[in-house]
Amino acid sequence: MVEEIGTTADGDLIINVGPQHPATHGVLHLVITLNGETIKKVEPHLGYIHRSIEKMCESLSYRQFIYVTSRMDYLSSHINNHGCALLVEKAMQIEVPARAQAIRVLLDELTRIASHELWWGAMAMDLGAFTPFFHAFREREMINEIMEDTCGARLTMNYILPGGVLEDIHPDFVKKTKEFIALFKRKVDEYFELLTGNIIFQNRMKGVGILSAEDAISFGCSGPTLRGSGISCDVRKHYPYEIYSQLQFEEVLETGCDSLARYLVRLREMKQSIHIIEQLIDNIPEGDFQAKTKAVLKLPKGEFYQRVETARGEFGIYVVSEGGTTPYRIKFRSPGFSNLSALDHMARGSKIGDLVAMMGTLDLVIPDIDR
Amino acid sequence: MWSISNIANWVNEWLGKNFSAAWVTVFEMVIAGILVISLFAVLGLILVIMERKVSAWMQIRLGPNRVGPKGLLQSAADTVKLLVKEAMTPNGADKFLFNLAPYLAIVVSMLLMAPIAFAKDFMLWDLNIGVLYVSAISSVSVISILMAGWASNNKYSLMGAMRSGAQIVSYELSAGLAILSIVVLTGSLNMNDIIRSQADGWWIFKGHFPVWISFIIFLIAITAETNRAPFDLAEAESELTAGFHTEYSGMKFALFFLAEYVNVFIVCAIGATLFLGGWMPFHIGHWEGFNHIMDFIPSSLWFFGKTFFLIFLIMWFRWTFPRLRIDQLLNLEWKYLLPIGMINLLLVTAMAILKWHF
Numbered sequence: 205m206v207e208e209i210g211t212t213a214d215g216d217l218i219i220n221v222g223p224q225h226p227a228t229h230g231v232l233h234l235v236i237t238l239n240g241e242t243i244k245k246v247e248p249h250l251g252y253i254h255r256s257i258e259k260m261c262e263s264l265s266y267r268q269f270i271y272v273t274s275r276m277d278y279l280s281s282h283i284n285n286h287g288c289a290l291l292v293e294k295a296m297q298i299e300v301p302a303r304a305q306a307i308r309v310l311l312d313e314l315t316r317i318a319s320h321e322l323w324w325g326a327m328a329m330d331l332g333a334f335t336p337f338f339h340a341f342r343e344r345e346m347i348n349e350i351m352e353d354t355c356g357a358r359l360t361m362n363y364i365l366p367g368g369v370l371e372d373i374h375p376d377f378v379k380k381t382k383e384f385i386a387l388f389k390r391k392v393d394e395y396f397e398l399l400t401g402n403i404i405f406q407n408r409m410k411g412v413g414i415l416s417a418e419d420a421i422s423f424g425c426s427g428p429t430l431r432g433s434g435i436s437c438d439v440r441k442h443y444p445y446e447i448y449s450q451l452q453f454e455e456v457l458e459t460g461c462d463s464l465a466r467y468l469v470r471l472r473e474m475k476q477s478i479h480i481i482e483q484l485i486d487n488i489p490e491g492d493f494q495a496k497t498k499a500v501l502k503l504p505k506g507e508f509y510q511r512v513e514t515a516r517g518e519f520g521i522y523v524v525s526e527g528g529t530t531p532y533r534i535k536f537r538s539p540g541f542s543n544l545s546a547l548d549h550m551a552r553g554s555k556i557g558d559l560v561a562m563m564g565t566l567d568l569v570i571p572d573i574d575r
Numbered sequence: 576m577w578s579i580s581n582i583a584n585w586v587n588e589w590l591g592k593n594f595s596a597a598w599v600t601v602f603e604m605v606i607a608g609i610l611v612i613s614l615f616a617v618l619g620l621i622l623v624i625m626e627r628k629v630s631a632w633m634q635i636r637l638g639p640n641r642v643g644p645k646g647l648l649q650s651a652a653d654t655v656k657l658l659v660k661e662a663m664t665p666n667g668a669d670k671f672l673f674n675l676a677p678y679l680a681i682v683v684s685m686l687l688m689a690p691i692a693f694a695k696d697f698m699l700w701d702l703n704i705g706v707l708y709v710s711a712i713s714s715v716s717v718i719s720i721l722m723a724g725w726a727s728n729n730k731y732s733l734m735g736a737m738r739s740g741a742q743i744v745s746y747e748l749s750a751g752l753a754i755l756s757i758v759v760l761t762g763s764l765n766m767n768d769i770i771r772s773q774a775d776g777w778w779i780f781k782g783h784f785p786v787w788i789s790f791i792i793f794l795i796a797i798t799a800e801t802n803r804a805p806f807d808l809a810e811a812e813s814e815l816t817a818g819f820h821t822e823y824s825g826m827k828f829a830l831f832f833l834a835e836y837v838n839v840f841i842v843c844a845i846g847a848t849l850f851l852g853g854w855m856p857f858h859i860g861h862w863e864g865f866n867h868i869m870d871f872i873p874s875s876l877w878f879f880g881k882t883f884f885l886i887f888l889i890m891w892f893r894w895t896f897p898r899l900r901i902d903q904l905l906n907l908e909w910k911y912l913l914p915i916g917m918i919n920l921l922l923v924t925a926m927a928i929l930k931w932h933f
Contacts, residue, residue, distance in 0.1 A: 241901055331898055332811060334894060338634035404897050408903075555901060557901065
């Protein structure tokens, strides 16, 4: 319900944060009811960047629809593509070569680090600290260059296709990734020094934006948002895909349930991603990077679901096939949409400054919410 | 020979020879006015480019580097851009107050220039209650901010203005107490007397522990009073877009911007005067040779050097710290800084009575 913009009958102030506002990092529109500085209600209004991607997918072939998902959560576009390819492979029982699997997982984790770095910088900026943004982007740039070499693009990689990957990795890939890992291990500790230990930052984050485990589950949160409330939910652990079941890594859990917990989960996840890359980078199997597939892909009749762990949480693809070359109906479960729904619950009773911090820790990507 | 005070005396003598006493006063006032305005403009340009270069240095960037040598003319180019931009007044705004607010802000900063000793024996107005005058006038700046926020007819502006009002009124107390501790030690409200009392050592060195506490409280309080990060809640851009000056554009916005930077300069100049000895050169005990070399550096350089050191500190804060929340900001003042400042003032008073300082 859209209320009249102004004040409520109780004399509370109604403020529109967005669709053009520096804190929403996109075209999110929040209608906030305020009593002084205290938030009484947050009402997200969506639809400003709705592109009917699900409908568009119904007219695209199973090779083509993968690349539309790059434009949803553009920060983990590679992982989105990965999920779609996995679904097609599962439905058609395509064997993916070991080399392609390793490359996909490597790029998944690089994407996750890049996404978390952008989140870290942008969240610090929401809190008024500008410098972390540039420090984060310095390292993110290295990942972007690795991606550019191998995939030909920096953000929407479109590198995956059903049965493998588009091209073999760039000759410099291993060298550059190793350089990045060596540097980044030191830089993560620097991130902790620069922001986490700061007393102002601790005061802004601790005990703010409480989202209890029960509430987080009932709102359907996933990913670092849910793990910050102490619930184990990593798709890579619970429903392992590709070669994740053979890899050693720890699912990061924090029990604080507050903004600080969600913040720490993401920072520690970067270290785990590095750990995964370290295991794989020297052991990329030789062989094909692509399986032989038919020229025209036809999924058998039926319903298929595939989930992957993106940087923001669980990304699900649900496809209903009539046996043709295009999906009959497609539905994406985007992590951002569910995470955003918890914002009102978290924000009630807190100050405006904290709302911005909470939105930061939810790591919202608006095209992912609207689709 | 070429010290600023000599030049001023020479101008005074020349005017005295050629004109009657009344005209001399008029001319000198005009000259002082022009000096203040040009200093204002130059300081604005320098501080903006300095802020951008300092932030770039801290953020591993290059900063502006296209206009002029090393980008030094960037602020001049920005000023020209702001001058030719349309200064809009939004619908529903209180036109009179909306247009008055930026001028009030700039007038307050100009008034604050008067009792500052820029060099040895060179100040615009040798006022016997200089410190009191500064604390009194600086409180007026909150009116311009409230005026701007109220007259804009914008909720973000209003909230920014209310935040800023609460903030400036609170932190003035701490700044005042920190200044008072130096006044107690010196026994004078006159800026020149305060500087002369530091001839054998700056207060930060010879005042010992309580003065260090005063200095730290003063630094925090002036950062808050000038609305700079981590206390920039009045214009917290991730929360309130631009706070009280959201609706301002063109030169009216530039005046707020200029006033902010010149206020930073003024509070740092006062800090340098009170704690770091103003234009006094740095001396170490009986190292005659060293002291002699230090005396050779012009007093105006000493003053500007110390002031810009403090400005650099404040810029450093801005580019390092996250922002506080409004309730944390007021807690910090009323629960910590104010009680500490009061106890500290008692200590300083005891010290001054018992002559424990040297």
